[in-house]
Amino acid sequence: MNRSMQGEVAVMEQISMATKMPVMGAQSSLAHHLAMMAVSALILEVSLSPKPGLVDRWSNNAHHDMDWQLLVHSAESLYPTFYQIALRSLNAPIGQSLREDIAEIGREGERIMLQITDGINTHKGAIWVLGLMIAVLASYRCELSFSQLLEMIGKLASYPDRRYCRDHSTNGAVVGRKYGIRGALEEARAGFPSLSRVIAMPTRCNKVEQQALYWIERLLQLIAVVEDTCIASRSDFKTLQEVQDHALNILVLGLDRSEGVSAYADFCHYCRDHYLSPGGSADLLAAIIFLEKLGVIDGTVAF
Numbered sequence: 296m297n298r299s300m301q302g303e304v305a306v307m308e309q310i311s312m313a314t315k316m317p318v319m320g321a322q323s324s325l326a327h328h329l330a331m332m333a334v335s336a337l338i339l340e341v342s343l344s345p346k347p348g349l350v351d352r353w354s355n356n357a358h359h360d361m362d363w364q365l366l367v368h369s370a371e372s373l374y375p376t377f378y379q380i381a382l383r384s385l386n387a388p389i390g391q392s393l394r395e396d397i398a399e400i401g402r403e404g405e406r407i408m409l410q411i412t413d414g415i416n417t418h419k420g421a422i423w424v425l426g427l428m429i430a431v432l433a434s435y436r437c438e439l440s441f442s443q444l445l446e447m448i449g450k451l452a453s454y455p456d457r458r459y460c461r462d463h464s465t466n467g468a469v470v471g472r473k474y475g476i477r478g479a480l481e482e483a484r485a486g487f488p489s490l491s492r493v494i495a496m497p498t499r500c501n502k503v504e505q506q507a508l509y510w511i512e513r514l515l516q517l518i519a520v521v522e523d524t525c526i527a528s529r530s531d532f533k534t535l536q537e538v539q540d541h542a543l544n545i546l547v548l549g550l551d552r553s554e555g556v557s558a559y560a561d562f563c564h565y566c567r568d569h570y571l572s573p574g575g576s577a578d579l580l581a582a583i584i585f586l587e588k589l590g591v592i593d594g595t596v597a598f
Contacts, residue, residue: 326381329432329589333377333425336585337370337418340577343510347518347542347559348566349577356563357529357572360415369408369417376404380426384433389447393430394454401426402459420578423479424487425585427452437589437596441494444591449486466528474532476522479575489521490579494592499549502587508550511559513583515550517576518542525574538571 341363344351355362380397387393401422408418431439431447439447462468467478482489493516500508519542527535541562548555566572583592590596 323382323385325433325436326378326385329381329429330374330377332589333429333585334370334374336425336581336588337373337421338367339510339584340581341366341370343507343514345560345563346511346514346577347563348570348572349574354567356567357570361412361417365412365415366417369412372407372411373404373418373422376400376407376422377425377429381429381433384430386436387434389431389434389451391454391457393434394451395456395458397426397430398456398459420479420574421581423483424578424582427483428582428585432589432591437591440594441586441592442491444586445486445491449484452480452483467524470524470527474522474527474535476524476527476532478524479578487579487582489517490582492520493517493579494583499551505551510580510584512546512550514573514576514580515542515546515559517579517583518573519546521573521576521579523573523575526571529571530569534569534571538566538573541565 341350342352344353346356348357350356350358350361350363350366352363379400383396383400384393404422404426405419408422409416427448428444431444431451435443435447461480470476471478471481477485493513496516498509498512498516500512502509519539523535523538526538541558545555545558545562548558550556550559586592
C-alpha cells in the first residue's frame with residue numbers, strides 16, 4: 296500500500312493546474328472556490344491507487360474504455376459547469392426554479408464531458424451528486440451543517456425537473472426496477488442516507504498521517520453500504536451483496552494490519568477479474584472528499 300503515495304507530487308500538480316483555471320463570467324470567489332474544490336476532489340478520487348475495479352493511476356482495472364488521464368481531463372472540463380451551478384445558486388431559494396436551472400447547466404456539462412471523452416460516460420453521476428451539493432452550499436453561502444446540507448439536498452432533488460423527460464432505460468433505472476434498489480435520483484431525494492451512515496462510521500486510518508489509506512477506508516465503507524447499481528448492472532444482486540461482504544470483511548481486518556492489506560489486494564484483483572466497478576461509491580467518495588476538504592463535515596468552513 297505504500298505505493299499509493301508514489302506520484303503524489305504529480306497528482307497535486309495536476310490538481311493545482313485544474314484549480315488555477317480562470318473564473319468565467321461574473322467574478323465570484325465563492326463560486327470559484329466551490330468549483331475548484333469539486334474538480335480537486337474528482338482528481339484526488341481517481342488518483343487513489345490501487346482501487347477495486349475503478350480506474351486509478353496504475354491501472355484501468357475493470358474499464359476498457361477509460362484511463363486515469365481521460366478521467367482527469369474529464370474532471371477538469373467540469374470546472375465551468377460547477378462554477379455556473381454555484382453562480383446561479385448564490386443566495387437563491389431552494390425551489391422549483393433552482394432545481395430546473397441547475398439541471399440544465401448539468402446537462403450542458405454532460406454534453407461537454409462527452410465531447411471531451413468521445414462519448415464515454417466518465418462523470419455523469421458526479422455531476423449530479425456534486426452539482427446538488429454545490430447548489431445548496433452556494434444557496435446558503437456554506438453557512439449550514441452537514442445534516443442541514445443533506446436535508447436541503449433532499450428537498451432540492453425532490454422537485455420535479457419539468458424540462459426533462461427522464462430516461463427509464465438507463466442501466467441504473469433498469470437495475471433499480473429489477474432489484475428494488477435506489478438509484479442516484481432516489482438516493483438524493485432521500486438526502487443521501489448512505490453518506491450519513493458512512494460519515495458516522497469510525498475509521499482506523501489517520502486522516503492526516505495516512506491520508507491515502509483513510510480515503511480508501513472511506514471507499515470500502517461506502518462499498519459495504521451502498522446498493523451500487525454500477526455493480527448490479529454488470530452482474531446481479533447476489534454479486535453486489537458478495538462485494539459488500541468483501542468490503543466489510545476488509546474493514547473488520549483493518550487496512551492498518553497486514554491481514555487487511557492482503558485481503559484488500561485480493562479484493563482489487565477480484566473486482567478487476569470479474570469486471571466489477573463500484574462507480575456509485577466512487578461518486579460518493581468524491582463527495583466526501585469535497586465536503587471534508589471544504590470543512591462542511593467537521594464544521595470548520597472558513598470562507
